[in-house]
Structures are given as structure tokens and as C-alpha cells.
Amino acid sequence: MKKLEDKIINKIYKIEVKKTIGQIIGEVLLIIIVTLSSVFIFSVIVEILNEQTSFDLFDFLRDDFETIRDNFLNNLLLFIRELPSILTPILIGLLLLLIWLLFISFKNSNKIKNKLVSFYKFWLK
Amino acid sequence: MAELSDKDIVKKIKNGEINYYSYIVKKYTASIYRYIERKLFKKNEVDDLVQNVFISFYKAIEKFNEERWIKPYLFQIVQNELKMYFRSYKKSLPLDERIIGEENQEESNIEDFKLLNSQEKGIFKHIIEGYSYEEIAKIFKKPINTIKSIVRRARLKVKKIY
Numbered sequence: 001m002k003k004l005e006d007k008i009i010n011k012i013y014k015i016e017v018k019k020t021i022g023q024i025i026g027e028v029l030l031i032i033i034v035t036l037s038s039v040f041i042f043s044v045i046v047e048i049l050n051e052q053t054s055f056d057l058f059d060f061l062r063d064d065f066e067t068i069r070d071n072f073l074n075n076l077l078l079f080i081r082e083l084p085s086i087l088t089p090i091l092i093g094l095l096l097l098l099i100w101l102l103f104i105s106f107k108n109s110n111k112i113k114n115k116l117v118s119f120y121k122f123w124l125k
Numbered sequence: 126m127a128e129l130s131d132k133d134i135v136k137k138i139k140n141g142e143i144n145y146y147s148y149i150v151k152k153y154t155a156s157i158y159r160y161i162e163r164k165l166f167k168k169n170e171v172d173d174l175v176q177n178v179f180i181s182f183y184k185a186i187e188k189f190n191e192e193r194w195i196k197p198y199l200f201q202i203v204q205n206e207l208k209m210y211f212r213s214y215k216k217s218l219p220l221d222e223r224i225i226g227e228e229n230q231e232e233s234n235i236e237d238f239k240l241l242n243s244q245e246k247g248i249f250k251h252i253i254e255g256y257s258y259e260e261i262a263k264i265f266k267k268p269i270n271t272i273k274s275i276v277r278r279a280r281l282k283v284k285k286i287y
Contacts, residue, residue: 007176012183112141
């Protein structure tokens with residue numbers, strides 16, 4: 001009976017190791033891919049805005065407080081209108097996905113840590 | 126460790142402390158082993174089935190409600206595993222052999238009906254072989270309605286016996 005119990009536990013650990021490694025690799029890869037894509041799209045958007053000289057719309061920020069107060073909302077709306085219409089929603093979507101992934105990873109981190117401790121105890125006991 | 130209930134153990138396993146699963150395995154292996162051993166014809170397959178039961182339970186533990194008792198749930202898995210085991214060992218006849226067997230059986234049944242006359246037996250044989258009433262009427266050179274009434278009368282005769 002002891003032999004059978006050990007066999008079952010061994011099998012469970014093997015299954016769980018595969019599952020956990022897959023989960024860790026999957027999550028890390030997804031986070032890296034989403035981060036890199038976000039950085040790439042962000043740089044493209046900045047490049048486009050530079051070419052359009054859209055950042056000049058914020059030159060008024062160097063002026064006195066009165067001017068800033070009068071023009072801030074108008075200039076901000078103008079700036080938003082000049083943002084690339086396709087890339088900006090994609091970037092927002094990717095950032096939301098990244099936040100969600102980080103939240104999930106943070107939520108599961110304790111569980112994964114416990115699993116890794118269990119593996120350590122089992123294989124190196 | 127003895128103070129920990131099944132509920133606490135399941136909670137801990139759900140939290141990633143999978144080393145606690147060994148307590149479930151140690152607690153229930155003997156009873157499950159004995160139960161499966163009594164049901165199986167091949168004793169060398171008991172180990173595999175017991176192993177499958179615990180692996181299935183482990184895979185389902187994320188969705189398992191810790192308020193429930195573990196033992197009945199485990200035995201439910203045992204029942205499913207046994208069903209699958211017996212299904213895999215169910216003997217099956219090749220289709221051709223079965224059809225031939227059934228046909229022979231039907232023929233012999235018709236021959237057994239002493240109350241039916243030769244004409245009625247002949248019509249029934251043709252029905253079993255898949256002929257339509259129209260075809261049978263042509264073969265026996267009789268109107269289709271006559272064939273139908275012969276069949277009806279013959280059926281009534283058979284019904285009276287059974």
C-alpha cells in the first residue's frame with residue numbers, strides 16, 4: 001500500500017510540476033509580449049505626434065498661470081483629436097490587458113510560491 | 126497534523142500547498158483499494174484504477190467545494206472509473222456476425238409458430254427479408270389488401286399465444 005501511495009503522490013507532483021511550469025512560462029511570455037507591443041506602439045504614436053508637431057500644443061504650459069487655465073482644456077482636446085485614431089485604442093487595450101495580467105499574476109503569486117516550496121520539499125527531502 | 130480536517134486540507138491544497146494531498150492519499154487509499162479489489166476481475170489493474178481515482182480528484186480539486194465530504198466524492202469517481210473500465214472490457218460481436226445471428230433466430234422463430242400455415246409463414250419470411258407488401262403481393266399473385274389481411278390475421282394468432 002505504501003508503494004502505491006508513493007506512486008500516486010509522485011504522479012501528482014509530476015502533473016503539477018508540468019502545469020505550474022507551463023503556467024509560469026505562459027504568464028511571463030504573455031506579459032513580455034504585451035509589454036513589448038505596448039512599448040512599440042507607444043513609440044510609433046510618439047513618432048507620429050512628433051512629425052505632426054502636436055507636442056507644440058503644450059508650449060503654453062511655459063506661460064503664466066492665467067494662460068494655462070484659459071487654454072488647457074482646449075489644447076488638450078486638440079491634442080487628443082490629433083492622436084492616431086487606430087493605434088491609440090490598440091495601445092489602450094494592450095495597457096488594460098497588461099494591467100489585468102499583472103493583477104492575475106499578483107493574485108496567483110502566493111499560490112505559485114507555495115507550489116514551488118512544495119516541489120522543493122518533495123524533490124529535495 | 127492530525128487536527129487538520131478534510132476541509133482545511135482541501136483549502137491548503139487550493140492555496141498551492143500540494144504536499145497536503147499526501148494526507149488525503151494516505152487516508153483514503155486503503156478503503157478505495159479494497160472496494161475496487163472486490164469489484165475487479167483482474168487484480169493487477171487495481172493499482173492503476175486507484176491511481177486514476179486520485180489523479181481525477183486532484184484535477185477536480187480546484188472546483189471542489191470544501192464544504193462537501195471528500196469520501197463520497199471519491200467514491201463517485203471510483204464508480205465512474207469502474208464504469209469506464211467495464212465498458213472497455215465489454216465483449217462486442219462483429220456487425221456481420223450479429224446480423225446473421227439475428228436473421229437465423231427470426232427464421233427459426235417463424236418455423237416455431239405451429240399455428241401459422243405455410244402461406245402465412247412464407248409472407249412473414251418475405252417481410253423479414255425486407256420486401257414491401259406490393260412486392261409480396263406480386264410474388265404470391267394476390268391483391269395487396271389480401272396480403273395485408275393475411276398478415277393481420279397471422280399477427281392476431283401470434284398475439285393470442287404470447
